[in-house]
Amino acid sequence: xxxVQALSKTYGEIPAVQNLSFKVxxxxxxxxxxxxxxxxxxxxxxxTGFMAPTSGEVKVAGFDVFENPLEVKSRIGxxxxxxxxxxxxxxxxxxxxxxxxxxxxxxxxxxxVREAVEQTNLGDVRRRMIQNLSKGxxxxxxxxxxxxxxxxxxxxxxxxxxxxxxxMAEIRELIRNLRGQHTIVLSTHxxxxxxxxxxxxxxxxxxxIVAEDSIDGLLKSQSASRRITxxxxxxGAYLLQELKGLxxxxxxxxxxxxxxxxxxxxxxxxxxxxxxQKVVAGHMGLLQLHVQALGLEDVFIHLITxxxxxxx
Amino acid sequence: MSGAxxxxxxxxxxxxxxxxxxxxxxxxxxxxxxxxxNLLGDFAQRGMFGQEASIHFTVFLSHLSTVNIILLFAIxxxxxxxxxxxKKMRTYDLxxxxxxxxxxxxxxxxxxxxxxxxxxxxxxFLYPLTTSLVSDFHFGPLLTSYFGLxxxxxxxxxxxxxxxxxTQSVMFSVIxxxxxxxxxxxxxxxxxxxxxxxxxxxxxxxxxxxQFSGFIRGSLRISSVVFFVxxxxxxxxxxxxxxxxxxxx
Numbered sequence: 001x002x003x004v005q006a007l008s009k010t011y012g013e014i015p016a017v018q019n020l021s022f023k024v025x026x027x028x029x030x031x032x033x034x035x036x037x038x039x040x041x042x043x044x045x046x047x048t049g050f051m052a053p054t055s056g057e058v059k060v061a062g063f064d065v066f067e068n069p070l071e072v073k074s075r076i077g078x079x080x081x082x083x084x085x086x087x088x089x090x091x092x093x094x095x096x097x098x099x100x101x102x103x104x105x106x107x108x109x110x111x112x113v114r115e116a117v118e119q120t121n122l123g124d125v126r127r128r129m130i131q132n133l134s135k136g137x138x139x140x141x142x143x144x145x146x147x148x149x150x151x152x153x154x155x156x157x158x159x160x161x162x163x164x165x166x167x168m169a170e171i172r173e174l175i176r177n178l179r180g181q182h183t184i185v186l187s188t189h190x191x192x193x194x195x196x197x198x199x200x201x202x203x204x205x206x207x208x209i210v211a212e213d214s215i216d217g218l219l220k221s222q223s224a225s226r227r228i229t230x231x232x233x234x235x236g237a238y239l240l241q242e243l244k245g246l247x248x249x250x251x252x253x254x255x256x257x258x259x260x261x262x263x264x265x266x267x268x269x270x271x272x273x274x275x276x277q278k279v280v281a282g283h284m285g286l287l288q289l290h291v292q293a294l295g296l297e298d299v300f301i302h303l304i305t306x307x308x309x310x311x312x
Numbered sequence: 313m314s315g316a317x318x319x320x321x322x323x324x325x326x327x328x329x330x331x332x333x334x335x336x337x338x339x340x341x342x343x344x345x346x347x348x349x350n351l352l353g354d355f356a357q358r359g360m361f362g363q364e365a366s367i368h369f370t371v372f373l374s375h376l377s378t379v380n381i382i383l384l385f386a387i388x389x390x391x392x393x394x395x396x397x398x399k400k401m402r403t404y405d406l407x408x409x410x411x412x413x414x415x416x417x418x419x420x421x422x423x424x425x426x427x428x429x430x431x432x433x434x435x436x437f438l439y440p441l442t443t444s445l446v447s448d449f450h451f452g453p454l455l456t457s458y459f460g461l462x463x464x465x466x467x468x469x470x471x472x473x474x475x476x477x478x479t480q481s482v483m484f485s486v487i488x489x490x491x492x493x494x495x496x497x498x499x500x501x502x503x504x505x506x507x508x509x510x511x512x513x514x515x516x517x518x519x520x521x522x523q524f525s526g527f528i529r530g531s532l533r534i535s536s537v538v539f540f541v542x543x544x545x546x547x548x549x550x551x552x553x554x555x556x557x558x559x560x561x
Contacts (some may be wrong), residue, residue, distance in 0.1 A: 039379050047561075048409045049409060049548060050405060050408050050559065051559050051560070052560050053559075069411075070411045071411075072412070073410060074411035076407070076409065078409045080402060080405040081402075082401075082402040082405075084401075084402055084403040084404070084405045084406035085403065086326070086403055087401070088321075088326055088329075088330070089326070097318065097322050098406065098410075100314075100318040101315060101319070101406070101407070101410045101412065102410055103314070103315070103411055103412075109426070135314040145406065163441055178318050211360050221328075301509075
């Protein structure tokens with residue numbers, strides 16, 4: 001659905017995006033992940049035809065963004081970082097305006113607006129002035145604007161930024177409901193958001209793609225280690241030494257809490273088994289043994305820091 | 313093209329419903345009312361002393377020049393928001409990612425601004441119109457003058473729109489707009505720059521005042537109409553280039 005080929009964009013001398021290539025298939029929900037200033041917004045603005053790249057090409061539904069901008073734009077619903085809403089308009093009037101602007105057929109405008117209002121739960125504020133709405137509602141109006149033309153592709157730039165946790169959950173729920181009806185590209189620097197809504201993740205840092213995979217694949221490929229929290233009743237001084245001596249244990253740290261240890265171990269189940277055996281055999285009174293895979297957050301930080309290290 | 317009308321309709325509505333427009337219209341009405349009353353008084357006094365005078369040249373012309381001076385400042389204030397505010401409030405993103413061309417955007421904005429300007433002009437036309445209830449005069453020169461004024465306003469709106477496209481700040485946009493319009497008026501001062509007849513005739517041709525004087529005398533010169541329309545088109549075109557170029561920066 002979206003094909004990005006060797007995309008580069010420089011602002012004056014400063015490169016924002018360098019040689020970016022990726023594909024998004026029809027119906028996919030793809031998370032665009034990266035720290036602030038990584039080039040997420042720039043890439044999205046180029047896909048929507050808002051700005052031109054310095055080099056490279058972008059195709060949406062087979063149309064080149066620069067040769068057929070109108071064809072591409074009519075297939076995209078875009079929610080920028082700041083929702084593009086007019087404060088002096090009422091919610092419904094604004095959506096009618098957006099629908100007409102996006103060339104929704106005349107006889108379908110009213111139906112589309114009603115459906116967008118229902119999808120985003122804006123029924124209660126339909127007749128309110130947008131300037132009097134809270135940020136969360138404005139965000140939803142922005143989202144309704146993106147949905148109103150029933151586009152094949154939805155591009156959402158940090159849709160939950162600046163919202164309170166409950167509003168965030170609502171927006172995420174909304175995006176989950178949109179899955180299957182649209183191809184969605186979603187940018188964010190908030191990890192739970194990706195885990196909640198996306199099937200595939202593209203991690204971008206300093207204008208380049210660092211990783212591109214499904215969430216599970218990313219976790220598997222990147223997490224060669226697991227974390228174990230261990231708690232015993234009668235800790236002995238020798239326990240620390242013995243644990244360190246075990247094969248597959250990468251590091252052991254005694255925590256401030258008496259008898260509690262944090263271990264980093266490899267991926268083999270045998271390692272966990274051995275640790276348990278050691279503790280039980282030493283009659284130390286095993287209280288807790290909690291195995292945890294590394295989360296997306298660890299993977300993300302790992303990827304980004306290693307990339308920066310590599311670049312230097 | 314339908315995109316242009318969608319934008320025009322929405323922007324015209326938001327322009328004439330804004331407090332700013334009410335304020336402008338109110339101030340215009342107040343100034344014109346006082347001024348027109350004075351002019352009529354003067355005219356009546358002259359009649360009492362038996363002096364011959366044409367109501368067109370004494371009353372309406374002075375009224376027209378006051379209208380022109382006020383609108384010269386009011387119109388940039390009206391058009392300032394058209395593009396500058398879109399950029400500042402980030403609603404520009406919506407326009408630029410909608411399936412419409414830069415030409416649609418600029419034409420829509422121009423029509424909205426021009427519509428609002430014509431509303432102000434219509435208000436100013438009410439003064440001579442009501443005079444016709446108590447006095448007899450030829451409508452011809454009055455109508456051609458107002459036709460000329462409507463063309464002049466198209467230039468003001470186009471220039472105001474252009475200055476609005478150059479900046480994000482509405483303040484700066486007004487100042488730029490007024491400066492541009494004033495410089496258009498002062499262009500005719502260039503007649504004295506050179507003694508060469510060619511330069512003089514060129515400067516005379518680009519002078520707003522010179523072109524406008526024909527309409528005041530009641531004549532419709534095609535060359536003047538073409539001059540006003542093409543000047544307005546030039547600034548609309550420049551605005552279109554600025555909007556289009558925002559994609560490349």
